[in-house]
Amino acid sequence: MSDINTRALDRELKRGSAELLILSLLDARPRHGYDLSKLIHQRSGGDLTFHIDSLYPLLYRLEERGWIKGAWVEKPDERRRRFYKLTPTGRRVLAEQRRTWNAFVRAVRRVTGGQHA
Amino acid sequence: MPDLPEQSSRTRWAGEVRARLAGLKLSPTREAEIVSELSDHLDDHWRERIAAGASTDEATHATLALFRDGDFLARYMAPLRQSNATPPPVPGRRTGSMLADLRQDVRYALRANWKRPALALAAIFTLALGIGANSAIFTVVRAVLLRPLPYPSPDRLTMLWTHNPRQGYDKDVSTYPNFADWRRQSASFEGLAAYIESDYTLTEAGDPAHISAALVTPGFFETLGVAPAYGRTFGARDAAAGERVAVLGHGLWQTRFGGDPAIVGGSVMLNGVSHEVAGVMPAGFGHPDAAQLWTPLAPSGRFADLMQARGSYWLQVIGRLTPGIARGDAQAEMDRIATALERQYPETNAGIGVRIVPMHEEIVGDVRQPLLILFGAAAFVLLIACANVANLLLARAASRRKELAIRAALGAGRGRLLRQLLMESLVLAVAGGAAGLLLAWWGIQALPSLAPSTLPRLTDIRIDGLVILYTTLASITTALVFGAGPALRDAAAAAGTSLKERGQAESASRGRRLRSVVATLEIAVALVLVIGAGLLVRSFIKLNSEDLGFDPRRVLAVRIHLPAARYAERPQIAGFYDDFVSRLRALPGVESVGLASSVQRGSSPPSLPWRVGLRCRATSAICRSATTRSRPTSSRPSGFRCGAAGCSPMQMGPRRRSPWSSTSCSSGGSFQTMIHWASV
Numbered sequence: 001m002s003d004i005n006t007r008a009l010d011r012e013l014k015r016g017s018a019e020l021l022i023l024s025l026l027d028a029r030p031r032h033g034y035d036l037s038k039l040i041h042q043r044s045g046g047d048l049t050f051h052i053d054s055l056y057p058l059l060y061r062l063e064e065r066g067w068i069k070g071a072w073v074e075k076p077d078e079r080r081r082r083f084y085k086l087t088p089t090g091r092r093v094l095a096e097q098r099r100t101w102n103a104f105v106r107a108v109r110r111v112t113g114g115q116h117a
Numbered sequence: 118m119p120d121l122p123e124q125s126s127r128t129r130w131a132g133e134v135r136a137r138l139a140g141l142k143l144s145p146t147r148e149a150e151i152v153s154e155l156s157d158h159l160d161d162h163w164r165e166r167i168a169a170g171a172s173t174d175e176a177t178h179a180t181l182a183l184f185r186d187g188d189f190l191a192r193y194m195a196p197l198r199q200s201n202a203t204p205p206p207v208p209g210r211r212t213g214s215m216l217a218d219l220r221q222d223v224r225y226a227l228r229a230n231w232k233r234p235a236l237a238l239a240a241i242f243t244l245a246l247g248i249g250a251n252s253a254i255f256t257v258v259r260a261v262l263l264r265p266l267p268y269p270s271p272d273r274l275t276m277l278w279t280h281n282p283r284q285g286y287d288k289d290v291s292t293y294p295n296f297a298d299w300r301r302q303s304a305s306f307e308g309l310a311a312y313i314e315s316d317y318t319l320t321e322a323g324d325p326a327h328i329s330a331a332l333v334t335p336g337f338f339e340t341l342g343v344a345p346a347y348g349r350t351f352g353a354r355d356a357a358a359g360e361r362v363a364v365l366g367h368g369l370w371q372t373r374f375g376g377d378p379a380i381v382g383g384s385v386m387l388n389g390v391s392h393e394v395a396g397v398m399p400a401g402f403g404h405p406d407a408a409q410l411w412t413p414l415a416p417s418g419r420f421a422d423l424m425q426a427r428g429s430y431w432l433q434v435i436g437r438l439t440p441g442i443a444r445g446d447a448q449a450e451m452d453r454i455a456t457a458l459e460r461q462y463p464e465t466n467a468g469i470g471v472r473i474v475p476m477h478e479e480i481v482g483d484v485r486q487p488l489l490i491l492f493g494a495a496a497f498v499l500l501i502a503c504a505n506v507a508n509l510l511l512a513r514a515a516s517r518r519k520e521l522a523i524r525a526a527l528g529a530g531r532g533r534l535l536r537q538l539l540m541e542s543l544v545l546a547v548a549g550g551a552a553g554l555l556l557a558w559w560g561i562q563a564l565p566s567l568a569p570s571t572l573p574r575l576t577d578i579r580i581d582g583l584v585i586l587y588t589t590l591a592s593i594t595t596a597l598v599f600g601a602g603p604a605l606r607d608a609a610a611a612a613g614t615s616l617k618e619r620g621q622a623e624s625a626s627r628g629r630r631l632r633s634v635v636a637t638l639e640i641a642v643a644l645v646l647v648i649g650a651g652l653l654v655r656s657f658i659k660l661n662s663e664d665l666g667f668d669p670r671r672v673l674a675v676r677i678h679l680p681a682a683r684y685a686e687r688p689q690i691a692g693f694y695d696d697f698v699s700r701l702r703a704l705p706g707v708e709s710v711g712l713a714s715s716v717q718r719g720s721s722p723p724s725l726p727w728r729v730g731l732r733c734r735a736t737s738a739i740c741r742s743a744t745t746r747s748r749p750t751s752s753r754p755s756g757f758r759c760g761a762a763g764c765s766p767m768q769m770g771p772r773r774r775s776p777w778s779s780t781s782c783s784s785g786g787s788f789q790t791m792i793h794w795a796s797v
Contacts, residue, residue, distance in 0.1 A: 034158045052158055052183040053137070056151070057193035064198055072150075082154050 018058055019067075020101055021048070023086065023094040026068060030085035033059060059084060067093050130159040133181065137190040141200040159183065222540040229541050236513055237545060240506045244549025244595060247502030249556030250495045252580075252588045256561055258488055259587075260578040261481050267401055267577075269342035270437075275444065276479045277309070277434040277451070280470040288472060291434050292465075293420075294427040295458065296334075299434070299471070302454050305447035306436040308340035311414065313432055314405055317387040319373065328369065328387070329407040332360065332414040340437045341404060348381035348396025355395070356413040363392040367400040369409040387412070389683055405433075406573060428465040435476065448473050480573045497646050499591070503599035504639035506545070510603035511632045514610075521611030534608040542600025543593065550592030554585065606631060671708070 025031060025039055037055055040048050050058075062068045067090035074080040086094065134155040138148060159180050166176035184190065194200045230237040265271045277299065278288035291299075291311065300309040312333040319328045338350040345364065355362045363385060365374070374380045384391045392412065416424055423429045438447055451471040459466045474482075521534060529537075558580055565575060677697070684690045694712060701710045 032157075033154060034161045037158070051185050051189070052155060053185055053190035054193055056155060056158075057190070057197065060151075060194070060197055060199065079157060080153075081157060082150070 017101065018050075018054075019062065020094070020097045022058060022062060023067065023090055023097065026084055026086045027091070027094055030083040032081040032083050036084075062090070066090075126163065127156045127160050130156040130163075130180075133159070133184070134190075137184065137188065138194070140188075140191055141194055143200055147199050222537050223544070225537055226541040226544040230544055233513065236509055237548075240509055240545045241549045241552060243502045243505050244546055244592075245552035245556055247495075247499035247553070248546075248550045248588060248591050248595060249553030249560070251492075251499050251591055252554055252557035252584060253560040254488070254492050254495045255587050256557060256580055256584050257564075257572075257578055258492055259581075259583055261572065261574050262485060262488060264574075264577060266477055266480070270440075271477060272475070273438040273440070274341070274476040275436045275438060275447075276474045276476055277436050278472045278474060279430060280472040281468050282470075283468040288474070290430045291432045292427050292430055293424040293432055295466070295469070296432055296434050298458055299451065299454060302457075303447075303450060305439055305442045305450045307439045308336050308437045309434065310334045310337035310340040310436075311432040311434045312337060312405070312411075313414065313420070314408065317410070317412075318389075320386040320389070326373070328409050330387075330410050330412060331405055331408040332418075332420070333411050334414050337411070337435075338364075338398075340435055341402075342437065343398065343402050345396035346399040347378045348394070350396055351411075351413040356415050357417075358415070360412045360415045360418040361390060361392045362395045362413060363387065364396045364398060364411045365394060366398055366403065366409045366411075370397045401576075403576070404435075427462055436473070444473055444475070484572060494646060494649060497642050499595065500598075500642050501639055501646070503595055504635050504642070507599040507602055507635050508632055508639075510542070510600065511606070511635070514603060514607050517607065518610060521607055525611045531608050531611075534611055535604050538604035538607055539596065539600050542604065543596040546592040546596035546600070547589075549595070550588050553592075554580070554588050557584075557588075602631060602635070 021040055022036060025036055031039070033056055036059075037050050037052070040050055059068070059070070063070055063084070066087055068084045069087050070082050070084045072080055073083045131152050134152045135148070138151065141148075143151065162183060163176045163180040166179050167173070171179065266274060268274055277291065279291050279295070280287065281289060293311070296309070296311045300306075303309065310333060312331045315330050315332055317328045317330050319326045333351065335351050335353045335356050338345070344350075346367065348364075350364055351362065365380070365385075370376060370380065378397070380394050381396060383394050385394055386392070387410075398411075414420065414424070420431075423431055436447075438444065448471075451473060455466075455470045459469060524534060524537075525531075561578060561580060564578060679690060679693060684693060698710050698712060701707055
């Protein structure tokens with residue numbers, strides 16, 4: 001696959017799954033923005049990277065929808081950070097998005113996987 | 118690893134973030150949060166790079182690479198609600214929009230009054246009483262004095278009175294022959310009609326009922342300019358044929374006949390005689406006020422003799438001026454006609470003139486002055502309420518001095534402070550006005566049972582748009598009256614003093630002087646009201662303690678209307694009353710029974726419903742010399758005329774009409790009992 005096609009695919013896939021990524025990482029426990037950014041990069045093996053100017057607008061958009069909630073937390077010997085956690089609405093949305101994503105992936109696999117001319 | 122101070126690195130990142138947020142309408146608080154959060158992210162990344170062995174420049178370059186080239190941050194933030202926040206209001210600072218300033222002032226006013234609920238409630242209650250009283254009185258004034266009569270071109274409607282200054286009669290009723298001559302000879306009126314109030318016993322559609330009515334000449338309804346809702350009114354043929362046709366009033370038609378248009382052409386039993394229903398008048402029509410139905414004044418009816426007598430005064434006359442004719446010109450013409458009649462009929466018309474009075478003035482003339490006095494009194498009450506509230510606001514000023522000084526320090530000018538303080542007063546006044554309007558509405562609902570019977574146009578009294586507008590203006594004016602003084606004082610004090618509270622003593626002294634002035638004004642106004650009320654109470658006591666010439670305690674009055682069809686002859690009538698009186702005397706608890714009737718000039722039995730009451734103490738020569746032709750002021754007897762048959766009272770006619778004396782036949786029991794007029 002050419003670089004251009006890879007970049008285009010990367011962009012489109014990221015756009016469609018960005019919310020799912022954030023919500024699923026927050027499902028385990030509350031996290032702050034830098035933590036989310038690092039986890040995505042690490043768990044994707046470096047394939048997925050969120051720029052700061054797209055990560056935080058996404059977080060704020062999810063917060064305005066009521067899917068996540070941010071709060072400043074100050075721990076001893078640490079700087080004050082803004083942690084985000086899932087709301088009940090966010091959990092329902094995450095479950096729905098996981099179902100949708102899994103169904104999509106299965107459908108794509110059925111079409112593309114294991115069948116060569 | 119270079120040991121950079123935390124603050125300087127975050128400061129650097131904060132600048133980078135802030136530069137990328139330019140152009141967004143973030144609130145300062147939110148912008149600070151975003152800057153802090155993103156700065157932390159950048160700083161964490163930079164420190165990790167440094168910890169991984171990168172140089173400062175490499176770490177910085179890598180960190181800044183987290184931003185993409187261009188304004189992506191602003192672009193992605195722009196659609197969010199937080200990026201389009203309304204800037205928070207700064208106390209005292211103009212927002213640039215009059216509406217926004219007004220909203221801000223209202224919010225502050227509501228908050229300021231909310232913080233002091235006791236004062237606010239006391240002020241609202243006080244203002245509600247004052248504004249409510251004014252609104253209620255204005256409602257009455259509007260309906261009675263200001264609202265035009267419900268007829269087409271009401272300014273052309275007039276009443277025509279007989280005027281006899283030699284005998285001391287300014288306005289008297291007319292005779293039928295005089296009325297007929299006026300109608301025949303005058304060109305100034307496009308319609309002249311006459312009527313007499315009467316009553317009937319209706320025995321149709323339900324229990325027998327006493328119905329107030331009026332007998333009218335042809336053209337009565339046309340003169341007033343009102344067409345029937347159903348059917349027709351009277352013509353000359355109906356009058357010539359007799360009284361046996363009726364036009365129903367809308368109220369009577371609804372209550373007794375179910376609002377059925379099919380009653381037109383049917384018949385109703387009035388005084389035992391069948392009358393054809395010619396028509397039904399529309400809702401809201403009622404002249405004279407009490408009339409529930411109308412019948413024609415017939416030359417062959419019960420007033421036949423009176424209609425021939427030029428010296429018998431009994432009719433009220435209405436007229437509609439011809440378009441283009443001024444009342445003065447009509448008066449001049451009627452003066453000429455009266456002079457001609459005086460020459461033609463010197464025995465009956467000597468000194469008799471005609472006086473034309475606008476109908477509206479006729480209806481409301483008697484109550485205009487009392488209503489206006491009442492209106493003035495209500496205005497005084499409101500003034501006292503304003504003084505009360507002003508004092509409350511002045512007393513509150515001390516606790517607000519620091520708040521106002523802070524506002525002034527934040528940039529609020531004197532004018533802005535004044536506006537905000539006046540807005541607080543306006544909020545109180547509007548709340549008081551709304552509560553007052555509710556009180557006025559309740560008062561208006563109770564008016565029919567409380568108002569004197571002499572108050573005209575009672576059914577027209579209701580709260581409408583003009584009353585609401587008046588209440589609103591009264592509220593705004595009230596706010597200015599009671600709020601201006603304290604607001605000017607507080608605004609000046611806030612603008613002139615600092616937060617260190619310099620000059621507190623001087624400010625307190627000024628406040629006490631102003632409160633003294635307000636209190637003095639309040640006492641002066643209250644004194645005027647108390648004196649006026651005291652005079653009214655004294656008059657009322659005097660009126661109630663007036664010696665009537667008889668003891669009205671334990672006396673009941675009964676008015677009886679005998680149907681003419683069954684009791685046409687005197688022996689029949691006498692027989693009925695003999696039986697009636699003897700049965701009443703036999704009732705336990707009845708001490709004495711009497712009845713009286715009056716016979717007017719001529720032999721025709723009178724049928725005018727005059728009220729009479731008296732009780733002379735036994736064996737006393739109670740008679741006082743009768744005074745005839747006095748202007749009625751109440752419905753009580755005002756004197757007696759004694760004849761061979763005994764003493765008889767001077768009966769007072771219906772309101773606005775002069776009574777006349779008459780002799781009375783009295784039964785033996787009439788001097789022990791107050792009796793009522795019985796028409797025979």
